Amino acid sequence: MFTNAHPIAVLKTEKLTKSFGSVKALSNVDFNLYAGEVHAVLGENGAGKSTLIKLITGVYNKDHGAILLDGKAIEPHSPHEAQSLGISAVYQEINLVPTLSVAENLYLGRQPMRWGMIDTRRVNTNAKALLKTYDLNIDVTRTLSTFSTAIQQIVAIARGVDMSARVLILDEPTASLDANEVQMLFGVISLLKARGIAILLITHFLDQVYQISDRITVLRNGEKVGEHLTADLPKRQLIPLMLGRDLAINDPADSTARITSDTGTNTFLQAEGIGRHGMLHPLDLHVDKGEIVGLAGLLGSGRTEAAKLLFGIVPHDAGDVRVKGKKVLLRSPRDAVQNGFGMCPEDRKVEGILAELSVRENIVLALQAKQGWFNSLGHKRQQEIAEEMIRALHIVTPDSNKPAGELSGGNQQKVILARWLASQPEFLILDEPTRGIDVGAHAEIIQIIKRLCAEGMALLVISSELAEVVDYSHRVIVLRDRQKLTELSGEEITEQTIMQAIAEK
Amino acid sequence: MPENKTHTEVNDVAPRFNLIQSLHRNRRLLFPVVALILILIGDRIIQPNFFNIRVVDGRLVGSLIDILNRGTPTVLLAVGMTLVIATKGIDLSVGAVIAICGAVAAVLISTTTLPPLIVILISIAAGMLCGLWNGILVAYMGIQPIVATLILMVIGRGIAQLITNGQIATFSNPTLEFVGKGVLLGFPFPIFLSLIVFGLVWLLVRRTAIGLLVESVGANDRASFFAGIDAARFKVFVYVISGVCAALAGLIVTADIKGADANNAGLWLELDAVLAVVIGGTALTGGRFFLGTSVIGAFIIQAIQTGIFVSGLPPTFNLIVQAVVILAILFLQSEELRRLFVRIFTSLRKPA
Structure with a gap:
């Protein structure tokens, strides 16, 4: 079945099993990771991806089975032990020290010494040289937290790889990156692949899987349900494999739901010139009962800012908000909640x-x-x-x-x-409700959004996934540079029109 | 009944609230109880008549009664401290608040003609004021709790000295003395006072939504803010409760010696209170809190102190013995250490 022959797997698990109470988190999983490949592990939430990497990195201890590194059985008891064996992991939440400099982070715990003291100059020159191999030219003496997530991620990878990694595990590395940063990270991954490092990738972004991975292992309910070369497994076959069922993409209720609601009598929320200096230019916005309004735009376009002003997280200093025609004060989430608002924020944790x-x-x-x-x-x-x-x-x-x-x-x-x-609530604000969750839950949450709307709730939804916004919105407000550009409704709403609006001068 | 509903998606045990399950979930909470029993047994071994209780002049006398009685200031402080710690805070000022409230009561009762009950209420109000000050610094000024309460810890004794004019303010008033030395139904009155305060605070937090909301603020105050909870108001609230508890402890301490000693009243008691809360299983990182085991924690500290006292050990050993016993208790509670013991134990058994 596998055409390109890899001689031996660098990392191999045999019948790996782990239970928590009566729940089998992972059951008899055989997993093979070869040198110089990117191997994506996919599955719904609870499929066993996290358990697999936690067993490999020694966070958990296995119940049964074996983990083999270069054919030799290993039994790491801590991430530190796994690291010293050559297995490094970089998690979504970067585990570096944000208040130290980039160079200090890279050499923390293994600084070059001179006269019994840390040789700061060598730490810095080494760090600079190390990051240069990743095409990263930054001031390594600056505090880590002043850099973007993408750069912090690369620093974490560089540290892990430099500490003798043969196997690199990346858990949702792109979850908080924008499109350019993703490409930058993928550049680094390709580089490491060329150096012969075996890379295990966990991600929810399927497009990225097809862009970067060589091989896919699919897990479902703790069991391995398939291992394929990425080229042999088109998306339409992958998704049923992950879900164990067919994905209902077209909801029949959907087409009937999209009726441009008549404004005025049915309005729940009416914001006039709402804004805040340095945060959002004043804009008008209204949401009717039984209507979904989408907020579209790139990261940093003012989407989240608009939501925060409306929910009172940051008080607005311009404009008025009316709820069912009555002027209300929104100075805290408490005020918003008392007026029948609810909000699912972007940063879940x-x-x-x-x-x-x-x-x-x-x-x-x-x-x-x-x-x-x-x-x-x-x-x-x-x-x-x-x-x-x-x-x-x-x-x-x-x-x-x-x-x-x-x-x-x-x-x-x-x-x-x-x-x-x-x-x-009568009005719900959802900021990136489907980010970082698997395909199955993704579809379910969209169903819920549509159902709530059909039941008469007013919804304001922010999403980076245009297809999603187009799918459920009755109206879409497009933002750029913290300003409202335009408002689309009904048949005007397509991915094309939104992208055009964003790109237009 | 929730038990009768069907659960198709859930593959584990049906969600039921039963005693065994909740005991298992909260098995950490058994440690303080076990530790207290062990310490009492230890006391009994050192001093064979430790458990004896006699009746003298219509009141019960014995080491156990002594532990209950002497432990009350720490118990009161621990009740308030538990709530503060649950919000991820700490109140280092309670020892100083004891001195302030004691001074207020002693000076008012000896220099004015105010009725004793009014004096007591004014003293409690002084405690509330101290709590309010701490709460505002923490919740609205954004000062770290340890720094904010350190301010009052330092200036508090200065304030108390100003109130007493640098003297030990003595007084003689039967009503006020009763708070510290009175006997009710054979038991020292402070025991009832701490029981009542514990009961009221327990009802206040567990029979209303306050307990849940305090825990949510401690677990994640940003998320609580997003959920529409006024986290700042809760923080002020818990510091005020802590201030009131300290005021009552101050009244007991002052009434007991019939005088207010601005320098020594409640000295270092804030640290005993923090320790009691930690022994009781409430983490300094906030969130879940356990009022009942904090009280047990306070009694553990008192049982150690009383035990050392009756054992006839030279007083110079007091602090060292106390520290060793408490360290042992904290070791017992440490998950890490328990796992290490289990691993050593199993590896010893394997070759056999």
Whole structure:
């Protein structure tokens, strides 16, 4: 089946198995990673991708099976041990020290010494030389946090590879990068591939998989369901493999739903000249009940800024907001919530999920905050609400008392959505609701968005995926450089028109 | 009933709230209880009549009663401190607040004709004011809790000295003395006071939504803000509660010696309170908090101190013994260390 013959796998797992309680997170997985290839591991949330890399890097200890490096069985007990064996991992959340300089980060814990002290000059010259091999010419004495995520990511990779990596694991490396940065990172990946490093890539962006990977392993429910050369596995075959079912791309309710609603009588939110100095130029915006308004534009175009002003996260210093015709004050999320707003923020980890609290507590939080300090929901009522939401949104969790931080990304996103739905909002702002989650959850969340709209909710949705915006929006507001460019509605909404609007002078 | 609903997507056990499951989930909380029992047994071995309780003049006397009674200031502080720590804060000023509130009460009762109950209320109000100050610095000025409360910790004793004019303000008033030395139903009155405060605070946070919202602010204050929670107001609230608890502890300490000592009242007690909370299993990183085990933690500290006292060990050993015992308890709670023991244990057994 495999045409290009790789002699031996650098890294190999045989019948690798790991359970958590009664849940089999990974079961009998045989995985082969060859030198000089990019091997993408794909699957839905909870398919076992994270478990696989955590076993390989020694974060977890396996129940059964074997991990072989160059044919020899290894048993790393910590990421540090795995690193010393030649397996480096770079995660989505970069594990470097943001307040140290780039050079210090590169040589942390292994600085060249001179007279018993750190040889700062050599640290810096070495760092500069090292990054030069990645075509990166930056001031290595500057603090790491002052650089973009992409550069921080490359620094993390450079550090890992420099510490004798033969196997490099990249977990969602592109999740917070823009298109140019992705290409820059891919340049680095190609470079490393040419040097013969074996690269394991985990990502949710399928286009990127086809651009960069040589081989694909698909996991589903902890089992390996396929290993193919990327060239032999077109997308239309890959997706059913990942999902174990056919993806309903066209929702029949969709076409009937898109009726340009008549403005005026049905308006929920009307913002006139809303803006803030240095953040967003004043703009007009209205959202009707039962209408989805999309906010389109590139990263940094003012999409998220508009959402933050509307939800009171940052107070606006220009313009008025009317809710159902009545002027309201929006100086904090609290004010927004009291007016029937809800918002799923862009940064799920920092702004959304309460990792150590239970799924139940995460779900009831906004409703409870809305009801006030003394009108407590009570344990039983909380449980009922949580279970209803878990069922309605297909949240995969063993029970509602599990800490929310232990769920997969897509399920965390659903928990935050559930939090707002439980508070019964009339207007929901969704900032990148489908970012960083797998195809299955992606489709489900879009279904939910359409359903809520059909039930009469007003929605404002921000997304980088144009196809998605085109799919569900009744109107699209296009932004660039923190200004509103134009507003499209009905049949005018296509990916082409949006892109033209963004590109136009 | 939630138990009866069907779960098609969920492949694990049906979500049920039962005792065994919640005990298993909170097994960390058993450690303080076990530690307290072990320490009491240790005390009993050192001093055979440790568990004896006699009745003298209609009041119960014995080391166990002593632990309950002497432990009350730390218990009160630990209750307030638990809430503060749950919001990712810390209140280092409580020892100084004890001195301020004690000084207020002692000076007012000895130099004015105000009724004792009013004096007590004014003293509590002083505690609230101190808490409000801390809370505003932390929540609205954005000052790190450890720095913000350090300010009051330092100037607090100065304020107390100004109030007492640098003297130890003594007084004689049966009502106020009752707070520290009174006997009710055979038990020292402070025990009832701490029981009532614990009960009220427990009801306040666990029977309303405050507990959940405090935990959410501690777990992730940015996300809580996004969820429409006024995190700042909660922070002020917990520091005020901590101030009130410190005021009550101050009244007990002052009434007990019939005088306010601005320099020594409640000295280093803030550190005992923090330790009690940590022993009780509430993490300094905020989030989940456990009021009940914080109280147990306070009693652990007192049981060690009383044990050393009755053992006849030279007082010079006090602090060292206390530190060693507490270190042992914290080791017991450490997941890392337990795993290490398990690994050593299994590797020892393998060759056999």
